[in-house]
Amino acid sequence: MSDQGSQRDPPIRVLLAKPGLDGHDRGIKVIVRALRDAGMEVIYTGLRVTPATIALAAVQEDVDAVGISNLSGAHRTLLPEVARQLEQAGVDLGRVALFGGGTIPPEDHPELLAAGFRAVFGPGTPTTEIVRFLEKEVRS
Amino acid sequence: MKHAPEPPRSSGGRDTTPSGISLKVTYPAEDPRDLPGEFPFTRGIHANMYRGKLWTFRQYAGFGNVEETNRRFRYLLEQGQTGLSVAFDLPTQIGYDSDDSLAGGEVGKVGVPISTLEDMDALLEGIPLEDVSISMTINSTAAMLVAFLVGVARKRGIPPQKLRGTVQNDMLKEFISRRTYRFPVAPSLRLVTDIFEYCQQELPRWNPISVSGYHMREAGSTATQEVAFTLANAIAYLEAARERGMPLESLTRRISFFWNAHNHLLEEIAKFRAARRLWAQIVRERFGVVDPECGRMRFHVQTAGSTLTSQEPENNAVRVTIQALAAVLGGTQSLHTNGIDEALGLPSQASARTALRTQQILAYESGVADVADPLGGAPAVEALTTAVEDEVRKILERIDALGGTLRAVEEGLPQQAIEEEAYRQQKEIESGERNVVGVNCFRDESSGSTEAAAQGVDVALEPKRIETLRKRKAARSKARIASLCARLRADAGENKNVLPALVECGEGGVTIGEMATTLAQVYGEYHE
Numbered sequence: 001m002s003d004q005g006s007q008r009d010p011p012i013r014v015l016l017a018k019p020g021l022d023g024h025d026r027g028i029k030v031i032v033r034a035l036r037d038a039g040m041e042v043i044y045t046g047l048r049v050t051p052a053t054i055a056l057a058a059v060q061e062d063v064d065a066v067g068i069s070n071l072s073g074a075h076r077t078l079l080p081e082v083a084r085q086l087e088q089a090g091v092d093l094g095r096v097a098l099f100g101g102g103t104i105p106p107e108d109h110p111e112l113l114a115a116g117f118r119a120v121f122g123p124g125t126p127t128t129e130i131v132r133f134l135e136k137e138v139r140s
Numbered sequence: 141m142k143h144a145p146e147p148p149r150s151s152g153g154r155d156t157t158p159s160g161i162s163l164k165v166t167y168p169a170e171d172p173r174d175l176p177g178e179f180p181f182t183r184g185i186h187a188n189m190y191r192g193k194l195w196t197f198r199q200y201a202g203f204g205n206v207e208e209t210n211r212r213f214r215y216l217l218e219q220g221q222t223g224l225s226v227a228f229d230l231p232t233q234i235g236y237d238s239d240d241s242l243a244g245g246e247v248g249k250v251g252v253p254i255s256t257l258e259d260m261d262a263l264l265e266g267i268p269l270e271d272v273s274i275s276m277t278i279n280s281t282a283a284m285l286v287a288f289l290v291g292v293a294r295k296r297g298i299p300p301q302k303l304r305g306t307v308q309n310d311m312l313k314e315f316i317s318r319r320t321y322r323f324p325v326a327p328s329l330r331l332v333t334d335i336f337e338y339c340q341q342e343l344p345r346w347n348p349i350s351v352s353g354y355h356m357r358e359a360g361s362t363a364t365q366e367v368a369f370t371l372a373n374a375i376a377y378l379e380a381a382r383e384r385g386m387p388l389e390s391l392t393r394r395i396s397f398f399w400n401a402h403n404h405l406l407e408e409i410a411k412f413r414a415a416r417r418l419w420a421q422i423v424r425e426r427f428g429v430v431d432p433e434c435g436r437m438r439f440h441v442q443t444a445g446s447t448l449t450s451q452e453p454e455n456n457a458v459r460v461t462i463q464a465l466a467a468v469l470g471g472t473q474s475l476h477t478n479g480i481d482e483a484l485g486l487p488s489q490a491s492a493r494t495a496l497r498t499q500q501i502l503a504y505e506s507g508v509a510d511v512a513d514p515l516g517g518a519p520a521v522e523a524l525t526t527a528v529e530d531e532v533r534k535i536l537e538r539i540d541a542l543g544g545t546l547r548a549v550e551e552g553l554p555q556q557a558i559e560e561e562a563y564r565q566q567k568e569i570e571s572g573e574r575n576v577v578g579v580n581c582f583r584d585e586s587s588g589s590t591e592a593a594a595q596g597v598d599v600a601l602e603p604k605r606i607e608t609l610r611k612r613k614a615a616r617s618k619a620r621i622a623s624l625c626a627r628l629r630a631d632a633g634e635n636k637n638v639l640p641a642l643v644e645c646g647e648g649g650v651t652i653g654e655m656a657t658t659l660a661q662v663y664g665e666y667h668e
Contacts, residue, residue, distance in 0.1 A: 021230035021320075023319025026446070026562050029562065047319060048242075050242075073485060074244075077599075078244075122450050123450045124576075126570050
């Protein structure tokens with residue numbers, strides 16, 4: 001049943017973005033490739049995009065999930081702002097899975113989860129874990 | 141003043157082992173003419189290496205605000221650090237004032253915010269500028285920070301000629317991997333060359349560039365790519381200086397390099413040796429500078445942040461030690477050792493201390509500093525050195541065939557190669573082909589999450605900082621600021637060296653954001 005279902009399902013569409021001034025893009029570029037290799041459609045915004053631009057892109061691209069990367073320590077400001085802008089743009093965070101990743105200390109995870117992030121992935125997370133997360137969140 | 145620990149009573153380099161066996165300064169390699177201090181410097185740039193002078197312990201630091209960073213600097217100097225290394229926050233690195241809306245959330249996070257000459261003065265409060273060498277990791281806005289530093293020195297009555305230190309000023313690698321670009325490639329290279337020229341005239345003891353492979357390696361490159369792409373960039377800088385009509389004899393003496401040190405001890409040692417040999421030959425063969433003094437590659441090394449794990453972070457102390465050992469056996473002039481908590485954020489004071497102690501243990505206990513190039517002549521090390529050299533030459537030939545470094549960077553050749561390599565490494569880690577102890581093998585399933593307490597930055601600092609800066613800006617004469625910016629714009633438009641105008645701007649209260657905006661009006665801005 002689930003096998004047949006997933007064959008008919010269109011590919012999962014994911015927007016990946018880096019807000020703020022952070023230039024550490026090794027991680028997000030690896031995720032772009034890993035998700036594409038897993039059969040997903042990935043849109044990557046590139047560097048230095050504002051939260052408002054990210055929200056606009058999420059609406060225009062009609063994505064199933066939005067992933068935000070930050071390794072500059074600005075996550076407590078920028079990530080909740082992305083969640084706010086998405087909601088303001090009419091994105092239902094119950095339908096679109098918002099997730100984050102980067103050098104984000106575990107003690108900061110609860111406030112990001114409270115702001116609307118479904119998961120925050122730390123350094124060293126296997127890409128397969130993120131693929132599994134997206135399949136579960138988007139397909140269920 | 142806190143109690144400073146007692147300095148060591150004996151120096152790092154000794155001439156006997158603990159058993160009383162005498163140690164020579166160096167031992168012959170296969171070819172007895174191949175000696176430390178001799179062209180092409182494979183075995184090191186000095187004949188007696190660390191017996192003469194230990195490497196500089198230079199820990200990169202900066203966070204929060206100028207006061208907190210100044211306290212960390214003084215702490216590190218009290219603890220036996222021998223040079224300063226300033227980390228600036230991203231708005232400063234890209235040319236935005238702390239109160240710019242694009243700076244939101246980034247102020248004081250990865251470094252210290254510096255928007256004005258007053259900030260720079262407060263950052264260096266109580267630091268004797270004539271005695272301590274200062275390294276500044278700054279690129280797009282390097283010219284502004286040099287201008288601020290010159291302004292602070294003058295204000296204190298110190299002739300700028302006495303300033304010692306380094307400004308990173310390596311824009312090409314920003315486009316390749318580090319990504320704090322602001323202006324397009326050609327004007328960026330112009331600014332790099334302006335700094336060369338200004339330093340040659342006004343700051344003769346200053347290193348006007350640190351050509352950096354570090355960030356390419358962090359982004360995923362291999363050791364050979366790190367050396368090849370960095371040397372290709374260095375070649376482009378020398379070509380730009382030659383076009384400007386600068387004498388390369390003096391510039392090459394002041395060029396420094398910045399390498400990464402990874403876990404593979406033997407390949408890393410070979411990398412440092414091969415890099416020196418290649419550079420000495422490039423300076424002589426490509427640029428016709430025959431004085432061997434000019435081909436001595438001096439470099440700084442930082443251990444590899446990207447090899448540190450958030451899982452079982454205490455294991456990172458061992459990784460840092462191996463990497464630091466590679467740097468010392470490879471003959472570095474200066475070293476930063478990472479804190480064990482850097483996979484998660486900024487190092488706490490305790491882990492910053494352990495990181496510094498790691499260098500001190502290598503210098504004062506391990507004995508590796510007693511002999512110059514102690515591994516020279518070892519068949520594996522010599523063979524690997526030659527193999528790295530050959531591999532690098534192949535990449536350099538490909539770049540030449542493409543039409544040179546600028547063309548390669550504009551076409552994204554290094555960027556693409558590094559990205560491919562990063563993905564390959566990730567797949568190897570996930571498949572178990574590449575071992576990461578405590579992560580994909582020997583993992584303790586029972587241990588909880590990390591104990592490392594990386595330091596966070598107080599979120600209240602940013603609004604406070606913005607308020608102070610706004611008040612300070614409002615107190616200035618608008619007409620005066622406008623006329624200073626007009627001169628800067630005119631100089632940039634006429635392709636004059638912008639440093640004199642920038643120094644005048646800094647002294648007149650113009651902020652880094654205003655300077656960058658003014659230059660962007662002439663140069664344009666780079667977008668990927």
